[in-house]
Amino acid sequence: MKKLNNWGKPVAQFAVGLSVAAGLLAPATVVNSSTTNNSIQSSEPASLEAQTNWQLAQGLVGQCRAAKKRIFIYTERSTSSRTVTTLDPDEEMTLADNGNAGWVAISAPETGYVQARDLKPCKNQGGNTPNPDQPSGSNLCRKVTVAQGLTIRREPSPSSTLVGGIFVGNTVKLANPRQSQKDSQGRTWIEITAPKAGWISSGFPEGNLGPEFSCP
Known part of the structure; x- marks a missing residue:
């Protein structure tokens, strides 16, 4: 039994040595402050x-x-x-x-x-709460804002049959329920019922029409 006890001391000392060595190596696995700061800064935007x-x-x-x-x-x-x-x-x-x-x-x-x-x-707008005057329902219109005006097509495609046209500043009435489609080029099409029934392009995806409002 004494032999076993004598062998136990070197083993215990060896184990302590390993613990100390592990402790010395531990800081290498800790993320340094500059890395942390960089991570925080890059995540803020x-x-x-x-x-x-x-x-x-x-x-x-x-x-x-x-x-x-x-x-x-x-x-x-x-x-x-x-x-x-x-x-x-x-x-x-x-x-x-x-x-x-x-x-x-x-x-x-x-x-x-x-x-x-x-x-x-905006200063005259109370934060990001929805505007209570924003129109809702089926009787919605939008004004054409693009300078060259818009063409009305029978289908939502630039190659579809031409139905008519709308000059800048004129109003279109949206279909109810509202219908919109995006073509392969990223152009958004909106269905209208007036001044003629058909489809017009609102842009890529927007930009050709002003905001919605209640039709007169």
Whole structure:
């Protein structure tokens, strides 16, 4: 038994040595502060953008937003696309969709796309709560805002039979229930009942029409 006890001491000492060595190596597995800071910093813009997108989604097409700073309006949802114009800080715009991939379409003062993170509520609008004056129901109209006007097609396709046309500033009445389709080129088509029944293009996906309102 004494031999066993004598052998036990070296084994115990060896085990203690392993524990100490493991303790010395442990800090190597801890994430350093600079890595943590970088991770936090890189996640903040994504969180803010997600929050902004969520806020935009709570509103309705046609709501007002203002620029947080001087920003560009782009022809597409990309900073590499052509710029339409610039907006000054606090300059207001009208939303044309609920946002997608960090971008939102606008219909005024120019049609195009802006980055959602650069927007804030308008001063005369109470936060992001839906506008109680926003029209609802079946009797809805929209105004043509694109300078060259729009053609009315029998079907939602640019190759479909031409039914008629609408000049800029004129009003169209939406079908009830509302119908919309997107073609292979990303163009959105909306069914209307007046001035003639058919389909018109609202843009890629928006930009050709103003916000909805109750028909006169």
